[in-house]
Amino acid sequence: MIVIDGKKAAAELRQELKQEVSELKSKYNKVPGLTVILIGDLAPSQIYVRNKEKSATEVGLKSDVIRYPDTVEEKTVLEKIQELNSDETVSGILVQLPLPKHIDKQKVIEAIHPSKDVDGFHPMNVGNLSSGYESSVPCTPLGCYLLIKKIEPNLSGKKAVVVGRSNLNGKPMTQLLLKENCTVTITHSRTKDLKAECLEADIIVAAVGIPELVRGDWVKKDAIVIDVGINKTDKGIVGDVHFDEVSNNAKALTPVPGGVGPMTIACLLKNTIDCFKRSQI
16 A cells, blocks of 8 residues: 655655746746735644745745734734735735634635635635636645545546535535546535445545544545544544555555645645746736
8 A cells, every 4th residue: 555645745846846936036037925914823823834934935935924913903904915915026825724703714715816815715716616717726635636646647537535525625626526537426424324435436535524534444445545634632643534444445545644734835835836827927
């Protein structure tokens, strides 16, 4: 069985992006810029944003972080987004989630211009993705997709099962797999026989937030299994897939941690560069 090394794949992607940024700088005499808005001092958000900054600098992007206390007014954040929308040095805008309760997440997402929406959450990008048009794709499903393609470049005709129907992962993942001519089943908490659905799958993407839900006898021989889950348990961080059991059957499997996570940030950088390139046309 292949343990899919997300750290290695992310490092390779960053290397490609570094080369691309260098070529863009030669061609346009400027580099893509990513601005992150961070509200409050939640530890996971702080760590995540620090990693984004480090990775962005590594590939040669211009990187800025705007920090606000969690008491900041919604109006202040929306005004800052409008300012960034019209700033030509900013290619991508990301507002780190989750937000304090008094700030409307949907309002914030919709305030970001679709052409600078590196998270791929704006309704216009969601619509473009589902219609098969050019769009920013949410970073985690994009990372999953690139990892799957490393193992199996031709996905046409494969049966894929997506466990979880969230807007962040399940739904965009489904669109990406459909684009590759997979037959996709999207499953969730109300699915009658989840095990039977998974047993049919050549590809399983688990993103449901239930520790070790997908067991060894749920997975057919030589399936590719991508585990998006990150769950804190008594025995440490585990995914949505029971790694030891599933590794007996799967052709390839992502570990947790070290699988999908590193690809998410690398794909954020990719989205920023793609937004920059589209703005130069």
